[in-house]
Amino acid sequence: MAVVGVVGREPAPDFECRDEFGNADANLHFLRHAVGLQPGSRILEVGSGRGSLLHTLRKEGFDARGVEVNESLIADSRRLYGELPVQAVKGPLLPFPDAAFDTVLSFDVFEHIRDSDAHLREVRRVLTPGGRYLFQTPNRWTNTIFETFRWRSFTSWRPDHCALHSYRQLRGRLERHGFTVRFHDVPVVTEFFVRKLRHYIGAPAPLLLRLFNPDRLPMPLRTNFYVEATKSDAR
Numbered sequence: 001m002a003v004v005g006v007v008g009r010e011p012a013p014d015f016e017c018r019d020e021f022g023n024a025d026a027n028l029h030f031l032r033h034a035v036g037l038q039p040g041s042r043i044l045e046v047g048s049g050r051g052s053l054l055h056t057l058r059k060e061g062f063d064a065r066g067v068e069v070n071e072s073l074i075a076d077s078r079r080l081y082g083e084l085p086v087q088a089v090k091g092p093l094l095p096f097p098d099a100a101f102d103t104v105l106s107f108d109v110f111e112h113i114r115d116s117d118a119h120l121r122e123v124r125r126v127l128t129p130g131g132r133y134l135f136q137t138p139n140r141w142t143n144t145i146f147e148t149f150r151w152r153s154f155t156s157w158r159p160d161h162c163a164l165h166s167y168r169q170l171r172g173r174l175e176r177h178g179f180t181v182r183f184h185d186v187p188v189v190t191e192f193f194v195r196k197l198r199h200y201i202g203a204p205a206p207l208l209l210r211l212f213n214p215d216r217l218p219m220p221l222r223t224n225f226y227v228e229a230t231k232s233d234a235r
Contacts, residue, residue: 009118022108023224024052025190027136030226031105034184036135037062041102044094044126046119047109051077051084059083067094092118099128110137120177132206133179133229136186140164142214142223167220170227179229186226187215 031037041062048054048066050073057064067076067084074086087095092115104123113119123133163174167183174181189209197205212222 018105019233022136023188023190023192025192026186026188026197026224026226027053027107028056029134030184030186031134034186034226035132035228037076037103041055042100043103043105044096044101046094046123048077048084048086051071051081051086053105053107054084054086055081055189092122094122098125099131100126101151102128102131104131104133104135106133106135108136108138110135111162111164113163116165116173117177120174124169124177125233126177129231129233133231134227135229136224136226137170138164139220140169140222141167142221165225167222167225170225174227175228178232180232182228182230183219184226185219186224188224189215190224195229206215 018145021191037043037057037059039061043057043062043064045057045064045066048068048071051066054064054066054077065087066077067087067089068077069089074088077084077086089095092113104127110116110119120133127133171181171183194205196208197209201208219225
């Protein structure tokens with residue numbers, strides 16, 4: 001899935017992530033309970049994958065559409081959910097006019113975008129004044145440890161996770177692009193999270209979670225950041 005501007009969000013070849021990538025239960029908790037989506041919102045999902053979130057949003061009455069770099073995933077989304085409004089893109093440029101959306105979403109995408117500055121410029125451009133970029137991305141420090149263990153290599157995973165940020169780096173980058181930033185407390189220890197940990201760590205996983213539950217850590221040390229970035233007027 002390596003395409004200009006974005007590298008693949010493929011899982012390691014020995015782990016199946018249901019029909020989608022990432023922690024769907026935590027992502028939906030973020031959207032439904034932490035930030036809330038306004039009825040009638042025009043929504044763009046960047047990196048819509050196989051379309052499960054986009055399908056859910058449209059079933060709930062939202063005017064939602066997506067973009068995706070991997071055309072095979074677009075084909076999968078339409079096989080699974082019919083003619084979803086997903087457009088293929090080949091980089092950070094978004095094929096929409098200025099102020100076209102009230103909300104932009106991305107989950108497990110930001111860390112794969114080589115030119116995150118270009119990405120944020122485009123997200124800000126297509127958002128209405130006061131519009132929000134709602135996204136999830138792994139913490140640079142915890143994800144570096146996990147991916148090294150997962151791939152059994154210090155280097156193999158780095159081209160894929162090419163834009164990892166720490167808490168401070170992520171806040172600073174968003175603020176430089178004219179966003180006000182709020183990090184949300186979203187529980188990530190779901191069935192998916194436990195299953196994934198057991199796959200890579202084995203029998204010690206439940207004990208490790210009791211000793212080191214990421215949901216209890218201070219925000220800068222969380223394994224995943226759930227971010228509400230609001231387009232400010234001061235630019």
